[in-house]
Amino acid sequence: MNLTSEISLRRFTTMDLEKVMEINKTCLPENYNTYFFLEIFKNCPEGFFVAEANSIIIGYIMCRLESGFSDFSRIKPVRKGHVVSIAINPNYRRTGIARALMLSAMSSLTSYGSSEAFCEVRVTNEPALALYKKLGFSIRKRISRYYYDGEDAFLMARPLLS
Numbered sequence: 001m002n003l004t005s006e007i008s009l010r011r012f013t014t015m016d017l018e019k020v021m022e023i024n025k026t027c028l029p030e031n032y033n034t035y036f037f038l039e040i041f042k043n044c045p046e047g048f049f050v051a052e053a054n055s056i057i058i059g060y061i062m063c064r065l066e067s068g069f070s071d072f073s074r075i076k077p078v079r080k081g082h083v084v085s086i087a088i089n090p091n092y093r094r095t096g097i098a099r100a101l102m103l104s105a106m107s108s109l110t111s112y113g114s115s116e117a118f119c120e121v122r123v124t125n126e127p128a129l130a131l132y133k134k135l136g137f138s139i140r141k142r143i144s145r146y147y148y149d150g151e152d153a154f155l156m157a158r159p160l161l162s
């Protein structure tokens with residue numbers, strides 16, 4: 001998908017791993033080893049995208065397919081798409097790249113049969129909270145001390161249209 005003449009989205013390939021890990025380390029305190037990224041890719045290959053500017057990777061999103069109780073109706077087991085990580089190079093923020101990555105990922109999650117998407121977000125992460133709210137996610141619960149440094153998370157979710 002072309003966002004501008006300079007920026008485009010495409011599916012992740014294992015050749016992108018090093019660059020994606022570098023962006024992850026620059027942008028987030030939650031960092032993972034190679035095995036983790038590859039397991040996520042194996043679980044949900046079509047929910048893992050990169051954004052490129054002039055063929056240089058400047059952002060990514062990766063998702064995992066899960067099943068469990070709905071975040072909207074506690075009695076119903078559903079297939080859910082978990083947005084595990086998303087990050088954009090700081091030089092390219094506020095240009096709609098994360099929004100485009102989220103929309104692409106949610107479309108893939110829907111085609112995998114997920115009826116909901118969810119993610120965790122630090123309670124102080126205003127940009128991410130604003131992004132998810134703008135995309136129709138709502139806060140479903142607060143998870144105490146979710147992060148290794150003791151910060152709480154909001155679990156945010158939205159239904160996906162089939």
Ligand SMILES: CC(C)(COP(=O)(O)OP(=O)(O)OC[C@H]1O[C@@H](n2cnc3c(N)ncnc32)[C@H](O)[C@@H]1OP(=O)(O)O)[C@@H](O)C(=O)NCCC(=O)NCCS
Nearest residue numbers: 086087088093094095096097098099121127128130131134
């Ligand atoms: C959160 C993040 C992914 C947003 O990426 P982005 O490409 O800048 O976001 P977009 O340009 O697509 O923004 C879409 C909407 O999200 C909201 N938003 C994004 N950044 C925002 C900010 N800094 N302040 C307020 N709202 C913001 C706005 O509603 C924005 O729409 P608008 O620009 O029309 O007002 C980016 O800031 C980032 O990489 N942060 C570090 C990693 C991180 O926190 N990841 C999420 C972990 S849960």
